[in-house]
Amino acid sequence: MYYTDTKAEALYKMKTDWTGKTKLADNFASGYMVIQGDTIYYSDMGGVSKIQTDGTGAENVVDIGKESSYGFEVSGDWIYYSTKPGSIYKVKTDGTEKTKIADISSFEGDMKVSGETIYYADGTSLFKMKTDGTGVMKLSDNAVIHAVEGDWLYYGEKNEKGEYENVNRMKTDGTEQSKLAEGTFTSIDGDSLYYSKNDWLYRANLDGSAAAKMNKVKMWNILDIYGEYIYYGEYSGAAYRINLDGSNKKQFE
Incomplete structure (x- = not known):
């Protein structure tokens, strides 16, 4: 597991049995990371940087200058990122071949990349295009992208209050x-779909069948669901791991 201590502004790694805790880097306050192989890509004030999983080789890959970034995705040898008010770029993971893919008038950062396809929101409508910016196709109205798994795209809707609803x-x-x-x-892990309803966490098959209540634990922010564990944060800022049924709560330290 790779995680940040925001108070200490440091990056750590730890085995999934909670042994072998190791500090990898200081001055690390990023709240978003993508791990691919032996490389961690992360957002910082300058854009997107990378560091090896052993803590070496830290360097900036994407310098956005004075622009503001919505976020980024990593797919294969490319980093896809977007800047305000609505431009999408791609750049090689070594920082070369920076290319603008598209300018989207009502884009607000809602984007997923899968293979050679970018799925994104333009206003409240869901579109897709090839990673070279061609082949633009509208898929649906009033859709918020959650995940792309194989041949399926999972999405929600926004109600009149701006709240997400439905899976x-x-x-x-x-x-x-x-x-x-x-x-x-909430999340997809393997062949299971997780979602919350009335403060309960549910697990179902990917087609929505066989839904079952898992637990009723106050989780402000679910970080990940992996195997039989949920990793989440509470309003206090502390992070924990619990079993899927809500038992065996343990705090990150």
Whole structure:
């Protein structure tokens, strides 16, 4: 597991049995990381940087200058990132071949990259395009992207209050749209879909079937669901791990 201590502004790693805790880097306050192989890509004030999982080789890859960034995705040898008010770029993971892909008038950072396809929101509508900016295709209205898994795209909707609701999915070509559950998307882990409803966490098959309540634990921010554990943060800022049924709570230290 790789995680940050925001108070100490440091990056740590630890085995999943909670042994072998090691500090990898100081002056590390990033709240968003993507781990690919032996490399950690992370957001910083200058754009996107990378560091090896042993703590060596820290360097900036994307310098956005005075622009503000929405975030980034890593797919293969490319980093895809967006800047305000609505430009999407790609750059090689070694920092070369920076290319603007598209300018999108009503883009607000809602984007997922899978293979050679970018799924993104333009206003309240969901679109996709190739990673070279061609082949733009509208998939749906009023859709918020949650995840892309294989041939399926999982998404939610926004109600009049601006709140996310419902868990839906469609084929990545926009067909076979269906509502899987009422509630809010949480995570996908393997063959399981997790979502919250009425303060309960549910687990279901990826098609929404066999839904079952897992626990009723106050989790301000679910960081990840991996195997039989949930990693989450509370309002206090502390982070914990619990079993899926809510038992065996343990705090990160």
